[in-house]
Amino acid sequence: MDHSGIIPKARTHFIKVKCKACNNQQNIFSSASRIVNCNVCGAVLATPTANHAKIEGEIVKAVDQ
Numbered sequence: 789m790d791h792s793g794i795i796p797k798a799r800t801h802f803i804k805v806k807c808k809a810c811n812n813q814q815n816i817f818s819s820a821s822r823i824v825n826c827n828v829c830g831a832v833l834a835t836p837t838a839n840h841a842k843i844e845g846e847i848v849k850a851v852d853q
């Protein structure tokens with residue numbers, strides 16, 4: 789495992805996702821490397837895949853950084 793710095797050339801996207809369970813909206817990384825849970829109710833909003841996160845909630849908008 790090499791953790792020697794910033795991931796090269798990984799474009800970082802923030803996505804605003806709405807929780808289907810409680811309608812909470814929060815920003816998450818599109819490239820989340822671990823499960824992202826809703827801050828309010830704990831429902832899963834995104835699960836990691838090889839290349840990018842699979843978004844489980846409703847995408848409100850994507851934001852280029």
Ligand SMILES: [Zn+2]
Nearest residue numbers: 807810826829
């Ligand atoms: Zn929720």
